[in-house]
Amino acid sequence: xxxxxxVNEDVLILSKDQDVNSDIKLDFxxxxxxxxxxxxxxxxxxxxxxxxxxxNGKLTVTEIYVKLxxxxxxxxxxxxxxxxxxxxxxxxxxxxxYYSLDKRRIAKITELVDEMLEA
Numbered sequence: 001x002x003x004x005x006x007v008n009e010d011v012l013i014l015s016k017d018q019d020v021n022s023d024i025k026l027d028f029x030x031x032x033x034x035x036x037x038x039x040x041x042x043x044x045x046x047x048x049x050x051x052x053x054x055x056n057g058k059l060t061v062t063e064i065y066v067k068l069x070x071x072x073x074x075x076x077x078x079x080x081x082x083x084x085x086x087x088x089x090x091x092x093x094x095x096x097x098y099y100s101l102d103k104r105r106i107a108k109i110t111e112l113v114d115e116m117l118e119a
Contacts, residue, residue, distance in 0.1 A: 037109060040085035045070075046078050050101065053088065058100035 014024040040046060048068055053059060059067075065075035079099055082088040086105045091098045 037085040037087075038113070040081050040087060041109070043078075043081075045074075046082055046087075049075075049078060049082065050087065053099060053101050058091065058098040060096050060098055064099065 010027060010029040012026040012028070014026060016022050016024075041050070045068075049064060052064060052067060056063075056067075061072065061075055061079060064070075064079070065072050068075065079088060083090065083099075086102055087109075088099045089102045091100065
């Protein structure tokens with residue numbers, strides 16, 4: 001190990017220098033999860049689903065695949081990715097499951113992306 005850098009499998013602690021006032025904890029697992037979230041948004045079909053949900057409020061998977069002219073399995077697969085990333089949320093009403101945008105989560109993601117771009 002060189003200097004004060006502590007290393008394990010998922011975390012690297014970078015020691016402070018003249019540009020940074022405190023140690024920096026670089027968590028590789030968290031970074032990988034954040035990249036998964038951004039990849040979920042950065043896909044044309046998933047962007048179409050996001051736009052559709054924004055204009056319609058909440059929709060079932062059937063309504064989504066019919067409106068986008070997709071196969072049901074394709075729509076379900078992409079909705080699962082968006083759900084895992086926290087971009088969409090589900091709500092059960094009787095036998096139907098409705099998908100809608102988690103706008104608070106999207107606002108937080110947007111805020112963090114804007115912050116990253118300022119650097």
